[in-house]
Amino acid sequence: MRPRFLSKYILKCPRCGFETEASPYVMRCPRCGELLDALLIADRVRLNWGGLRGRGVWRYRELLPEPGNTVTMGEGATPLIRLRGHGNAYVKFEGANPTGSFKDRGMTVGVSLALSIGVKGVIVASTGNTAASAAAYAARAGLECLVVLPKGGVAKGKLGQAMLHGAKIAEVPGTFDNALEYVLEAVLSDGRVNNVNYYPLNSINPWRLEGQKTIAYEIVEEIGVPDYVFVPVGNGGNIYAIWKGFRELVDFGVIDRVPKMIGVQASGAAPMVRYWRGLGEARIDNPRTVASAIRIGRPINWFRAYRAVKYSGGEFIEVSDDEILMAQRMLGREGIGVEPASAASLAGYLKALGEGMVDAGDKVVLIATGHALKDPDTLLMNSNVNMVSVSSLDELRSLIVAQEPGI
Amino acid sequence: MRPRFLSKYILKCPRCGFETEASPYVMRCPRCGELLDALLIADRVRLNWGGLRGRGVWRYRELLPEPGNTVTMGEGATPLIRLRGHGNAYVKFEGANPTGSFKDRGMTVGVSLALSIGVKGVIVASTGNTAASAAAYAARAGLECLVVLPKGGVAKGKLGQAMLHGAKIAEVPGTFDNALEYVLEAVLSDGRVNNVNYYPLNSINPWRLEGQKTIAYEIVEEIGVPDYVFVPVGNGGNIYAIWKGFRELVDFGVIDRVPKMIGVQASGAAPMVRYWRGLGEARIDNPRTVASAIRIGRPINWFRAYRAVKYSGGEFIEVSDDEILMAQRMLGREGIGVEPASAASLAGYLKALGEGMVDAGDKVVLIATGHALKDPDTLLMNSNVNMVSVSSLDELRSLIVAQEPGI
Numbered sequence: 001m002r003p004r005f006l007s008k009y010i011l012k013c014p015r016c017g018f019e020t021e022a023s024p025y026v027m028r029c030p031r032c033g034e035l036l037d038a039l040l041i042a043d044r045v046r047l048n049w050g051g052l053r054g055r056g057v058w059r060y061r062e063l064l065p066e067p068g069n070t071v072t073m074g075e076g077a078t079p080l081i082r083l084r085g086h087g088n089a090y091v092k093f094e095g096a097n098p099t100g101s102f103k104d105r106g107m108t109v110g111v112s113l114a115l116s117i118g119v120k121g122v123i124v125a126s127t128g129n130t131a132a133s134a135a136a137y138a139a140r141a142g143l144e145c146l147v148v149l150p151k152g153g154v155a156k157g158k159l160g161q162a163m164l165h166g167a168k169i170a171e172v173p174g175t176f177d178n179a180l181e182y183v184l185e186a187v188l189s190d191g192r193v194n195n196v197n198y199y200p201l202n203s204i205n206p207w208r209l210e211g212q213k214t215i216a217y218e219i220v221e222e223i224g225v226p227d228y229v230f231v232p233v234g235n236g237g238n239i240y241a242i243w244k245g246f247r248e249l250v251d252f253g254v255i256d257r258v259p260k261m262i263g264v265q266a267s268g269a270a271p272m273v274r275y276w277r278g279l280g281e282a283r284i285d286n287p288r289t290v291a292s293a294i295r296i297g298r299p300i301n302w303f304r305a306y307r308a309v310k311y312s313g314g315e316f317i318e319v320s321d322d323e324i325l326m327a328q329r330m331l332g333r334e335g336i337g338v339e340p341a342s343a344a345s346l347a348g349y350l351k352a353l354g355e356g357m358v359d360a361g362d363k364v365v366l367i368a369t370g371h372a373l374k375d376p377d378t379l380l381m382n383s384n385v386n387m388v389s390v391s392s393l394d395e396l397r398s399l400i401v402a403q404e405p406g407i
Numbered sequence: 408m409r410p411r412f413l414s415k416y417i418l419k420c421p422r423c424g425f426e427t428e429a430s431p432y433v434m435r436c437p438r439c440g441e442l443l444d445a446l447l448i449a450d451r452v453r454l455n456w457g458g459l460r461g462r463g464v465w466r467y468r469e470l471l472p473e474p475g476n477t478v479t480m481g482e483g484a485t486p487l488i489r490l491r492g493h494g495n496a497y498v499k500f501e502g503a504n505p506t507g508s509f510k511d512r513g514m515t516v517g518v519s520l521a522l523s524i525g526v527k528g529v530i531v532a533s534t535g536n537t538a539a540s541a542a543a544y545a546a547r548a549g550l551e552c553l554v555v556l557p558k559g560g561v562a563k564g565k566l567g568q569a570m571l572h573g574a575k576i577a578e579v580p581g582t583f584d585n586a587l588e589y590v591l592e593a594v595l596s597d598g599r600v601n602n603v604n605y606y607p608l609n610s611i612n613p614w615r616l617e618g619q620k621t622i623a624y625e626i627v628e629e630i631g632v633p634d635y636v637f638v639p640v641g642n643g644g645n646i647y648a649i650w651k652g653f654r655e656l657v658d659f660g661v662i663d664r665v666p667k668m669i670g671v672q673a674s675g676a677a678p679m680v681r682y683w684r685g686l687g688e689a690r691i692d693n694p695r696t697v698a699s700a701i702r703i704g705r706p707i708n709w710f711r712a713y714r715a716v717k718y719s720g721g722e723f724i725e726v727s728d729d730e731i732l733m734a735q736r737m738l739g740r741e742g743i744g745v746e747p748a749s750a751a752s753l754a755g756y757l758k759a760l761g762e763g764m765v766d767a768g769d770k771v772v773l774i775a776t777g778h779a780l781k782d783p784d785t786l787l788m789n790s791n792v793n794m795v796s797v798s799s800l801d802e803l804r805s806l807i808v809a810q811e812p813g814i
Contacts, residue, residue: 333546
């Protein structure tokens, strides 16, 4: 049965073309098993792009599911910050969301939907940001939250958030991929949600991704269509969601083209790059990178991410941990504090500039997915310590004048 | 000489009435030594309240200094989140600012001004949030930043931010009060800035506070005038700035009254409560509280804070560390992640409710000054750990069904 708040949607298989009515419970194609796309039915959408009201994700409610209960904390409407020294590039700073990452855009939609269909709680596997966000929005909704995490693989800040927001935490051995496998096995049967207690809000869930696509809408409202959008790719949901957002605005006649989507992965966790280059399946074992938020070896949304890049004329590229850490420091020196995974965007852009893949004049948006404070240990490890002890006023005075010899 | 971008202001002493033309360099009254107020000259302001454009701090540029260089990262426009279970109360969530605290509102104005007058860098004493924000905005502006911190008194996240953004850090023994004393001694002479290298951006600086007053403007635009505003009080600048924002809107005829301003301090660092109760000067030695952001014994803005509370018909109250930590957990269970100092607002509100000082029906805004991620150690310490190890799919399945005995 299709809830009324999904009546402007249809579910469609991008592989075999199977179509079915929108449902919160159906995730995979019953014919071929592919993850289904949630597609807007054009003549059921009344879009007045010039007359949008409000701020953040729900400013675009005409293009979103509209559950009766809206669980919101002002997510979205994040800053788009122009870089000083690097061509025509902007950073979309998702760290300014309530829990400090872009996941909040998805969770406001996903948890609203979960609340509206009357489940007891939500469940997610996570490298950390999804856990923090799911925990916060579930708490806000009065729902339970069960987060399944790779033991030892989650940055400290994110773990603290999940606990502060009252989530139940299940640690599993291995990587995020193992955690996600457990969750999907536990709650899905034949690609349908089989558990009435805990509704899954990983990025297989197309309704959560609907929230994340608003990143594209905000970019278009602020600077029009960029030439390139660089997105860190872990599980592959976000690059797909952002591309889908641009696609829809083309379909509705708001813009006339989509930007080239560039998926950036860490070298030690680059299954999409592997697949893109024709070197085998989009999966690797034992993903390793300092960027824990994209430390994923078997991206569940690999076909979604692939389509986003392929159909936009983009590319998958990889960057080393050193390049990621350098990019984190560079952004820091521009005043922008991001976690390592976010810095992959800038690292990828610098690489693309160096290789002539993009020009300095191209209009580029770098998606910075999460806040520097999410991972305090890496933050401290990756900063140049410039610290002195001062025990008298004269010592402080000497610091101030010593900077300018000759005075 | 008054820069043109300050031409709509005058500096006035709130104690002896002395007036002088606006200057970035004059902080104290040359007659009596009191900190000067930066006051708008009504007939030089062209305010069209209904026709404001843009978002965040600079949406209110008509009511702010307008330096030629604007150093901005989309600060302000923070969520106002209604609490579920506590009367008619809203949380103004300043953790959603770029560096995770309300300080960014002040720094965008202060650093823009510093850049426009041509200094080499900025200097601040800080319990941490000011350091993080000053470092980020100075980096953005291409200015140097020297932060003076109490050794061992700064939460880990904030220290990491200051380092990431390239600040030079000087640690001094003792408390924040010692650090601030050093800074003011080093850069002021007779209440004037004497150092052409490093411009001071502590809250003695009235131009920085101009940015912070926009909290009041945003509240009014979103929900009108509250009955009460609860503000954590450390150095006392923010409660004054917010009150000043409301006052100005009364002066310009936008609203007809100011809310009662309630200053909340931690019991172990409550010099304003002491003074308010007539127990002596607004100073204590050895301030102690888990809320490091308000661990201040000698609030430099004590007279500003006093006036905000006094003239608004408000009150200073104190709450224990236990109450603060409980309030942090309560906000967490509503989905809102704040650092301990921020939770003082809710702790104070609960106390005021309990004592009948406010009614459950009163419209109340609680200022949440900084993000939970700012202080990861307290975050982890203050969370109920609800964690299990799961090593098989069956164990995870049992977690999901065990929640609902009888099925």
